Amino acid sequence: MLRTIIAGTAAGLLALTLSASPAHAIANGEEVPDGHYTFSVKLTMTGIPTAAGGKRNSGCSGALVSARWIITAGHCFRDQNGVRVERPVADVTTADVGRTDVTDTSHGIQTTIIAVRQSPTADVALAELAEPVRGVRPIALANNAPKIGAILRVTGYGSTTSTNPTPVTHLRTGKLSVVTLSDTEIGLHGYAPSPDTTPCPYDSGAPYFVERGKQWPRLVGVVSNGPSCPHTETENGARTDNITTWIRSTIHAY
Numbered sequence: 001m002l003r004t005i006i007a008g009t010a011a012g013l014l015a016l017t018l019s020a021s022p023a024h025a026i027a028n029g030e031e032v033p034d035g036h037y038t039f040s041v042k043l044t045m046t047g048i049p050t051a052a053g054g055k056r057n058s059g060c061s062g063a064l065v066s067a068r069w070i071i072t073a074g075h076c077f078r079d080q081n082g083v084r085v086e087r088p089v090a091d092v093t094t095a096d097v098g099r100t101d102v103t104d105t106s107h108g109i110q111t112t113i114i115a116v117r118q119s120p121t122a123d124v125a126l127a128e129l130a131e132p133v134r135g136v137r138p139i140a141l142a143n144n145a146p147k148i149g150a151i152l153r154v155t156g157y158g159s160t161t162s163t164n165p166t167p168v169t170h171l172r173t174g175k176l177s178v179v180t181l182s183d184t185e186i187g188l189h190g191y192a193p194s195p196d197t198t199p200c201p202y203d204s205g206a207p208y209f210v211e212r213g214k215q216w217p218r219l220v221g222v223v224s225n226g227p228s229c230p231h232t233e234t235e236n237g238a239r240t241d242n243i244t245t246w247i248r249s250t251i252h253a254y
Contacts, residue, residue, distance in 0.1 A: 072205025
């Protein structure tokens with residue numbers, strides 16, 4: 001399932017979007033200590049048009065890649081027909097950046113999304129912020145694919161379960177191991193703290209990254225879809241290591 005969730009404003013019920021579930025806030029993961037992985041982003045969409053003429057709310061996760069741009073899943077920006085689009089679709093899309101706990105407004109920034117660019121090859125989107133983020137170091141971009149067996153970390157603000165999912169306000173994290181690799185996707189299995197540590201609803205777009213010694217974290221993918229969380233099956237991430245040229249050209253063109 002896509003790692004995005006739809007909140008129906010009319011009925012007040014939550015429903016999964018599409019047959020693939022959106023990513024959740026790391027099930028069986030752990031809370032991130034304050035001040036760590038501050039490039040992580042929480043997206044909140046309010047008032048997305050529906051095919052029935054109503055409105056819905058949703059949310060995603062992401063990562064800062066430059067002072068004015070974040071990266072997330074392409075399916076986080078879909079019109080009323082479920083088609084990925086190059087524009088904000090909600091009445092308001094807010095981005096909390098640099099806040100381990102989004103209720104703590106003494107750190108980071110909350111701003112809005114003003115433009116979207118969709119990758120032509122993967123479930124990846126870049127979203128432009130209304131104002132630049134100062135004092136937060138963006139995640140680095142990897143140029144090489146992770147090897148089979150590599151351990152990746154993920155950070156997100158999604159739910160911790162697929163049952164009555166609700167996004168968390170405190171950033172969570174976990175580790176997964178790479179089991180497959182295609183031109184557009186990374187297949188992953190839960191690794192730590194548990195074999196069923198996996199993304200959940202509202203984790204869509206959360207960064208998968210490599211940590212190596214004292215090197216700054218390097219982005220290799222974003223959460224895209226997977227089974228209901230938590231699970232021990234294969235989670236599918238959208239690769240970013242092979243679209244870094246597109247990422248860089250996009251964020252430098254505006």
